[in-house]
Structures are given as structure tokens and as C-alpha cells.
Amino acid sequence: MSSTALITGITGQDGTYLAELLISRGYTVYGLVRGQNNPRLAVVAQLCPGVEFVEGDLLDQSSLIAALETCQPNEVYNLGAISFVGLSFKQALLTGEITGLGVTRMLEAIRTVNDKIKFYQASSSEMFGKVRESPQTELTPFHPRSPYGVAKVYGHYITVNYRESYGMFACSGILFNHESPRRGMEFVTRKITNGVARIKLGMQKQLTLGNLESQRDWGFAGDYVDAMYRMLQQPDPDDYVIATGEMHSIREFLELAFTRAGLDWRDHVGSDPRFFRPAEVDRLVGDASKARDKLGWTPTTTFKDLANMMVDSDLAIQQRAAAAGAPAG
Ligand code: GDR
Secondary structure (H helix, E strand, C coil): CCCEEEEECCCCHHHHHHHHHHHHCCCEEEEEECCCCCCHHHHHHHHCCCCEEEECCCCCHHHHHHHHHHHCCCEEEECCCCCCHHHHHHCHHHHHHHHHHHHHHHHHHHHHHCCCCEEEEEEEHHHCCCCCCCCECCCCCCCCCCHHHHHHHHHHHHHHHHHHHHCCCEEEEEECCEECCCCCCCCHHHHHHHHHHHHHCCCCCCEEECCCCCEECCEEHHHHHHHHHHHHCCCCCCEEEECCCCCEEHHHHHHHHHHHCCCCHHHCEEECHHHCCCCCCCECCECCHHHHHHHCCCCCCCHHHHHHHHHHHHHHHHHHHHHHCCCCC
């Protein structure tokens, strides 16, 4: 019998990669969409033909119940959130409502409609924040450093709690940073690769960033959605760290990205206090041994390949836009 999945956050980077993966495996895929006239829906429809849209909002309990009744999914992937750490400092309450309480609303909706639906929660390495140990595992204590990180800790623990309280098949993937050519422009890797492409083509001269000292464990989003899928195919629900195990600085990413385009980043990168955060997460690196052992999951894309892939894609996008005489962001 074919399976059906409902994805929240369908218009985001991970939503489209996951939808593609599930469709290739024969799933019927629904994406939860909120509001009206969402310009990203056309992009999703183009990237993942076959995705069906259903209305609903993580702020609106009854809409989630109605969406589940409409789709009758076997699996729900909760990727919807205010996911930009910088924004969460400016919209702390809304972040708590969507990124935190939104998880409970979806779990309650599942309990109401069909408590056999399997649930995936997008937890985050930002929960580790001011890290207590390195590398971080499923057992490392949390110390979040932003309203986003705090809301994700809440979402993580409420997922564990519904699993333990009601026997629900609820899993959390603690995903470290994962990037791709589809990454939003507000995140540092895409901001850099888009900037590199525009500088290379003479469309801008400078790229202005914040803290270049922080270090992250960066993987490829296409690999990471496969881990989400694998978690829900296990005999028992559990939590998993998903990471490459390698840590690199923003400077290293700058070096690779500018070099790919034949440029020297030192000639083009400036600093602006606007892009610094009130509290920073300095160094994150994950240990994905459990995922490797139990899910058979391993990352396929190196840090250098990831940077090159993103620069090449942004150069192609900007070249097409220049040829068409239109700005491309
Ligand atoms: P992060 O990703 O906060 O790790 O969360 P982001 O790319 O926004 O920042 C990474 C690091 O780069 C520094 N930085 C800048 N960041 C942005 N966005 N813009 C800049 O100009 C800039 N300059 C320096 C940041 O200070 C930070 O240290 C991402 C998100 O996808 C989360 O949703 C997800 O949960 C985690 O990754 C895992």
C-alpha cells in the first residue's frame, strides 16, 4: 500500500528536498501552506511536481486537525518554523509560538485524528548552543543561545514527552547546519555564494557580514532529508544527531567560495554590526555515530564540494538573470 506524508515547511530548503525523496519512493506528498498568495508555492510546484498543497498554520490548532483529516497521512514531518536565528531575536514571542508551541499543536492534532501517525520533529544543533562538550551527541546537555534555540529545546522535549506519555511514534532529528543551492539568502553560506556570483559578474563590489569567527559542522541538505526519512522507517522511534563530524569556520567557507570564482575574499568582505547576534554560538560539531550504526546513514558531500556546488549554482542563476536583464536577488 502506498504511503502518504504531510510536510510542514514545504516551501523551505528541506521541504523541497524531502518532498522529492518521498515522491521518488512512491509517496503521496502534501505540503502544509499558510496564508494567501505565497510566492514560493510556484517554486515548490516546479521543483517537486506532484506535491499537493493543504491549508493550515502551526498557530491554528483546528486547521492542523482539518489538514490531517484531509490528507490522512502515515507520516508527518514538522519542518515548519521561524528558522533564522537572527530573526528570532527580533520576534522572540512569535518564534516561541511557531517554532516551540507549534510542535505541541501538531502532536495534539495527531493524537486527536490518529495517534498511529508517525511524527518527525526538526530539532537543531542550536539547542547545544554554548556547548558543554565536543563533539555533541544525543546525550550532550542543551544550552541554547537564542529564542530560536530555546524554542527548539521545547519542541524537542515535547516530542520526547509525547512519545513517552502516549506511546506515539515520535522522533527528533538533531540536525547540524545543512546547506544547498536552495538555501535561503539570509543564511551565511548562501549569502556568501550569492555575493561571490554577483561580485564575479560585476553586479556588486562588497559583501557585508557579521561574526567570521564562528565555526559550524556543515553538510548537504539532500543527505540530511534522507536521514529524516530513515528515522521514520525504524521499528522504534528515537532521537538522532545528524552531522558530518567536521568543523569549519566562516573564513574557511569564504576562502573556498571566493577561490572557486577566482577571487580573493579579503578584497571584498566587510563587516557590519547589524549582522552580529546578541549572543553567539561559537563552535558546533556533531557525532553522528548513532545514525551511522542504526540508520545506516552517512553524509556523501564534502565541505569543499558543497561550497563549489553552491557557487556554481549561484553563478548560473546570476548569469541567466543578467542575460534576461532582470535582477536575481
Ligand atoms: P545558524 O546559521 O545560525 O548556524 O542556524 P546561519 O547561516 O544564519 O549562521 C551561521 C553563523 O554565521 C555567522 N554569520 C552570519 N550569519 C548570517 N546569517 N548572516 C551574516 O551576515 C553572518 N555573518 C556571520 C552567524 O553569526 C553564525 O555564527 C542554521 C539555521 O538553519 C537553523 O535553523 C538551524 O537549526 C541551524 O543552522 C542548525
